[in-house]
Structures are given as C-alpha cells and as structure tokens.
C-alpha cells in the first residue's frame with residue numbers, strides 16, 4: 001500500500017512536470033518513497049538477462065567474413081565522397097522531441113488505475129507505439145536524415161579573442177535534410193510502470209539494446225524491441241541505414257531524481273549517512289549503477305548521446321540561483337558521472353532561465369554556461385535557433401509530436417507546422433485515444 005501511494009504521488013508529480021503545470025520538487029524523494037528504493041524492491045528481481053559480452057561472431061578466415069558489430073554497417077553506410085550537399089548555417093536543422101512512447105495505449109488511456117486527468121496528460125504529451133512508428137516512417141520518406149545534435153554547432157574564437165558559438169555547415173548526401181531527434185525523461189519513472197510503458201533499457205544476449213516490459217494484463221515480464229522508442233529507432237536504422245549520418249541516432253534528455261534508463265542510480269539524501277539503512281541502500285544503489293553501465297556503453301557505441309534535463313526537472317524560469325546550483329551539481333554527480341559530460345541542456349517545461357534567455361543573459365544562464373552548457377533547448381512552434389552575441393551559447397527550440405499537436409492545437413494550426421514531417425491526420429490513432437476531438 002505504501003508503495004502504491006508512492007507510485008501515485010510520483011505519477012502526479014511527473015504528469016505535472018511534463019504537463020508544464022507544476023513542477024516536481026527535489027523532494028521527489030519524499031520519505032514515503034524510501035521503501036520503494038530499498039534492495040527488496042521487486043524491480044531488482046525483475047531484472048532481465050544479465051547483460052553479457054555482445055555475441056560477436058568469431059572471426060573466420062573467409063575474406064567476406066562479417067566484421068562483428070552490425071552497427072558498423074550503419075556508421076559506414078555513407079561514404080565521404082557521397083556527402084556532397086553542403087547544409088549551411090542559414091539552413092534550418094529540424095528538431096523533433098518525444099517523451100517515452102505508450103506501449104499499451106488501451107491500458108494507458110482507459111484501463112490503468114490512473115485518474116482521468118493523468119490519462120489526459122498522457123494524451124497531451126505522448127504518442128503511442130503505432131503513432132511513433134508512422135512518424136519515423138514519414139520523416140524517413142520525406143528525406144530527413146538523422147544527425148548528431150553535437151555536430152550542429154561548435155565553439156570558435158572571434159576577432160576579439162572571445163569564445164562564441166557558430167552553426168556548422170553539415171555535409172549531407174544529395175536530397176537529404178538534417179533532423180535531430182531528442183527523447184525527454186528517459187528515466188522510466190515509477191508511474192510509467194503502472195500505466196502501460198516499458199520499464200528499463202537492457203543489453204540483450206545479442207549485444208543490442210532491448211526494453212524490459214511487464215504486460216499489464218498478465219504480469220508477464222519480457223524483453224522487447226517493438227514497444228520502446230529506443231530499440232524501435234535502432235531497428236529502423238538497421239533497416240534503413242541511409243536514415244543516419246555517420247551512425248547518428250538521437251539524444252536522451254535525462255533527469256536524475258529517479259535514476260536513469262530505468263535504473264535507480266540516484267542517491268537518497270533522506271537516508272542519513274549514519275542511518276542503519278545506509279549500508280543496504282548503498283549496496284542496492286551500487287548494483288543499479290553497475291547494471292546501467294553496459295547499457296550506457298552500448299548506447300554510446302551505437303550513436304546515442306546524452307544531455308541534461310536538470311536533476312529535479314526544475315523550473316529554471318522561477319528558481320533561485322542557489323537551487324539551480326544545487327541541482328546542477330547533483331546532476332553532474334549522479335548522472336554526468338555515469339553518462340559523461342554534456343554541453344546540452346534541455347529546459348524542463350521549456351522554461352527559460354531568468355525569465356527570458358532570448359533577450360537577456362541573466363545570472364542563472366551565466367551560471368549554467370559556466371558549468372559547460374553551450375546549447376540550451378526549449379520547446380516551440382519551429383526549430384528556431386539563435387546564437388547569443390554576448391556569451392558562448394546558443395538557444396534553440398524543438399517541435400513536439402504528441403497528442404496536443406496531433407490533434408491540431410487550439411486552432412488547428414499545428415497540422416500545417418508538422419506537415420513537412422508528417423500529416424497528423426494519417427498518424428493520430430483516434431480509435432485508441434480518449435474522445436477529445438481534433439481542431440483540423
């Protein structure tokens with residue numbers, strides 16, 4: 001019962017978070033949740049196969065022997081001499097972002113224990129597996145090619161000896177248009193386990209990324225590559241290697257308050273250093289950290305990258321500087337220590353620091369920049385970007401395929417904004433979504 005309460009609390013916090021209404025505070029680890037994080041939590045025993053050494057074929061003497069990692073064929077698909085189209089600094093690099101996708105839509109929208117407002121939150125901010133598959137197919141068919149967000153901008157020294165950002169010229173195959181994809185909140189928050197989502201990423205016996213999933217109807221636990229955004233994109237790129245430039249996939253935007261990628265790697269500061277519960281908690285946390293390492297390694301090896309979404313999903317527009325400092329240090333300590341440093345920050349709720357990072361560079365923005373962030377991504381109606389003239393940083397917006405935009409927004413206009421990627425009328429699954437209507 002205690003765990004259920006904690007899960008519900010978390011669901012409320014997270015839906016508020018992504019629904020851009022309220023924010024989950026750093027006290028997301030409220031005392032009631034301690035029980036959920038102790039070693040007896042069922043999620044440890046639910047761990048699927050032990051990630052092992054990727055099953056690489058033995059080298060043979062045949063000259064035509066495969067080179068081992070199938071991803072090499074993706075990474076090396078485009079030859080340098082084929083990259084003859086210069087995509088200059090004035091040409092837009094489009095950017096789409098997704099929240100975790102809904103594996104069991106009927107369950108999520110109608111049958112889970114979630115409240116109506118929670119279900120409507122899922123409808124607003126997420127897409128289903130089928131919709132996601134159709135969106136990937138459509139952007140591919142329309143000539144987009146995945147590029148690494150890290151390759152879009154770079155630092156240079158201007159004539160005054162100052163470091164500033166610049167948009168790079170991307171070299172693409174003829175006829176292709178660059179696309180960045182980011183995935184927000186790839187943390188597998190506990191509420192998702194209750195509402196028809198997958199529960200963590202793992203490395204399968206084949207060395208590839210799989211998602212662990214529990215069938216909400218039968219309780220059966222299994223691994224899948226068909227119900228989670230990450231392995232679906234991996235497979236799509238294997239099937240369409242021309243969709244990826246130099247093996248690029250997407251970038252994860254990670255918080256830290258429930259660990260990362262489905263592993264509860266976060267510290268719990270409610271357990272005092274001298275608490276009798278500390279040793280067991282430390283042991284549990286260390287095991288989660290060890291378990292996530294091969295997942296991070298395989299993701300990095302296969303074109304995935306990582307950015308910060310702040311540790312506590314905090315609202316940067318209204319937080320005091322000291323809160324931002326504490327949060328940033330905690331992200332670096334608990335998340336950056338695992339995934340490596342990043343120059344990319346994805347604003348929770350899309351909220352811009354100091355009220356507005358576009359016209360001014362306030363103290364919070366300056367602090368974040370001083371901590372190594374160079375690309376500050378919000379959410380908007382286009383893939384807008386702006387290189388700041390007074391500091392080495394760029395701000396940019398991302399488009400958001402989800403229920404709000406698939407339904408046409410408040411006045412039907414999002415249909416047109418997304419038409420270059422897909423026709424929402426062909427994508428939205430009105431048979432399974434709640435009857436909330438469309439505006440197109």
Ligand SMILES: [Zn+2]
Nearest residue numbers: 018184185348
């Ligand atoms: Zn978020």
